Amino acid sequence: MEQILIYFYENKEVIFIIALSIFLGIEVISNVPSVLHTPLMSGANAISGVIIIGGIILLGHADLSTFSLNMVLGIFAVIFGTLNVIGGFVVTDRMLDMFKKKKKK
Amino acid sequence: MNTYIPQIGVTTGEVILEFSYLLAAILFIIGLKLMSHPESAKKGNSWAATGMGLAMITTLFLHRDNSGTTISLINGIVIIVAIIFGGILGTFIAKRIKMTAMPQLVSFFNATGGAASALVALMEYSNPANESSLVTLLGLVIGTVAFSGSMIAYGKLDGKVGDIFAKWTTYLNLFLLALIAVIIVYMLAFEHDMATQTTLSYILLVVALIYGIMFVMPIGGADMPVVISLLNSLTGIAAAMAGFIYHNQAMILGGILVGSAGAILTLLMCKAMNRSLINVIIGAFGGGGAGVDKDQGAIKEITLSDAAVLLTYSQKVVIVPGYGLAVAQAQFVANDLVQLLESKGVEVKFAIHPVAGRMPGHMNVLLAEADVPYTKLVEMDDVNPDMPNTDVTIVIGANDVVNPATLDDPSSPIYGMPIINAHESKNIIVMKRGMGKGYAGIENFLFFDDKTRMLFGNAKDSLQKLVSEIKEL
Known part of the structure; x- marks a missing residue:
């Protein structure tokens, strides 16, 4: 029990952010017309590529002087993260292009 | 730029870095909000992308580890090369794909995000400076499940993978979930040396991989949209877990935002089909022989x-x-x-x-x-x-x-x-x-x-x- 209390107190800012973000996510998405479900899912998917920051931090401070499994995995983490971010945003943009084209008419 | 500020014990660069994360988080929120209206959706996407780009650049130049070392030139170059490679590949795939294959593509990109989260968690677990073992292991499991599940969903939508459905898949899945829980508890509750720990984390990875596959395998094609949305939500949560390891607010906020938005979207979809999420996951659409004997009447064609x-x-x-x-x-x-x-x-x-x-x-x-x-x-x-x-x-x-x-x-x-x-x-x-x-x-x-x-x-x-x-x- 005491451990849980300590854990909560030590991480209270983070827990606050998590709790508020949950409500924020619900709020942001709840009034979306179904027209936009696919692009929104795709856009949200691109944002989940924020893991790329973790990849950069990890590979940034990794020891690259000798070849290691961790080095290879780190490089893959950055490549996969970038695929998620850039691919995700580009594909969302392409989907949304179609909505825009029509607006000019 | 990098003058030391004694009052708070950090350099100006670190302050700027945190400030850029705040900015990125705000851009994510505004971007997602703008994306929920047809007129502003495109702008919203660009704003979110800008936030991401900003966070990536500042991290690369300003991040310092616990000992205060910045990212060295060589590491920086390796990162930039990896980003350019992933970026060109991602743009190429995203631009070339046909409109009909869009759902598969979202599933594929979701898989890459899950894989990245799993890899980060896997490596951070063996880092002695990391104190959040439980969160790291959960991130590893969730990221891996999101990866293998999304790959199966991708294969199914692309017609490369068929459905397997039998009663035993439900029991197998429950067994795999229990096994994952047991391994995590065993890893946390007892002291292990470094080698055992690493081996156990790889075993966990494999079990989670199998679970992801078996989780999506029995779910019928008609339910794939719900599953992709659910897996998207999982990828967000996995990214947030990694953010927890690094105490990185932009990752936590971005990840949880996607996690909860994805969960709500999943429930909205279930509601549209008048089914519960549990029903989707366990009771797969099997095409049971219901109503086959009914008098069907005749088919009439039209010229x-x-x-x-x-x-x-x-x-x-x-x-x-x-x-x-x-x-x-x-x-x-x-x-x-x-x-x-x-x-x-x-x-x-x-x-x-x-x-x-x-x-x-x-x-x-x-x-x-x-x-x-x-x-x-x-x-x-x-x-x-x-x-x-x-x-x-x-x-x-x-x-x-x-x-x-x-x-x-x-x-x-x-x-x-x-x-x-x-x-x-x-x-x-x-x-x-x-x-x-x-x-x-x-x-x-x-x-x-x-x-x-x-x-x-x-x-x-x-x-x-x-x-x-x-x-x-």
Whole structure:
């Protein structure tokens, strides 16, 4: 029990952010017309590529002087993260292009 | 730039870095908010992308580890090369893919995000400076499940992977979940040396990989949209877990934002099909033999010229598009038909079922590509009251979303799912390749209805012929 209390107190800012973000996510998405479900899912998917920051931090401070499994995995983490971010945003943009084209008419 | 500020014990660079994370988090929120309106959606996407770009650049230049070391030049170059490689590959795939393959692509990109989260967690676990073992292991499991699950969903949508469904898959999945829990508890509750720890984390990775595969495997194709949305939510949570390890607010906020938005989207989709999430996950659409013995009546075909006359002299026409329209790439011809009919004074609307196609909004995207104004796309609840006044309903490559068995046959596996009430309109024309069943594998009694006429063939060919037939009238 005491451990849980300590854990909560030590991480209270983070827990606050998590709790508020949950409500924020619900709020942001709840009034979306179904027209936009696919692009929104795709856009949200691109944002989940924020893991790329973790990849950069990890590979940034990794020891690259000798070849290691961790080095290879780190490089893959950055490549996969970038695929998620850039691919995700580009594909969302392409989907949304179609909505825009029509607006000019 | 990097002067030390003794009052707070950090350098200006670190302050700027944190500030850029704040900015990125705000851009994510505004971006997602703007993305929920058709007019501002494109701008929203760019804003979110800007936030991401900003966070990536500042991290690369300003991040310091616990000992205060910045990212060295060599590491920086390796990172930039990896980013350029991933960026070019991602752009290439995203630009080249056909519109019909969009759902698969989202699933694929989601898999890469899950893989990245899993890899980061895997390596951080063996880092002695990392104190959040539980969060790291959860991130590893969730990221891995999101990866292998999304890859299976991708394979299924692409037609490369079939369904496996048997009672044992449910038990196997429960067993795998329990095994994951046991391994995590064992890893945390006892002291292990470094080698054992690493081995255990790899075992956990493998079990989670198998669980992801077996979790998606039995779920029927009709439920894939729900599954992708759920996996998307998981990827977000996995990214947030990694953010927890680094105490990185931008990662936590971005990840949780996607996690909760994805969860809500998943529930909205389940609601659209009138099913619970548990039901989707455990009770897969099996295409059980329900209702097969019912007297089916006869199928009646219609000739192109009859269809052309019928449509031209109607007042109200409703088109119900489905996956068949997407496969045949018939959205452009469909729009030609609409414009032709409107020039003859017929009122035409598209009725969009929330789960038509392979993703929510799939039809909207396709029809938008063909320049159909989105005011012409009417949602199910708005179109249904008007169905009895509709002269002709044209069903193009849709099946389950117009199956009246959902309304009156409790033995049907999709009983209770709201449908577009095509059967209430005065005439129904069904365009279909053949008498195959829908994605859920269930017989559709609408096709045997007295008011229904079938027009067999590829949707694009049929529509093209229909358009030229109407022009000749």
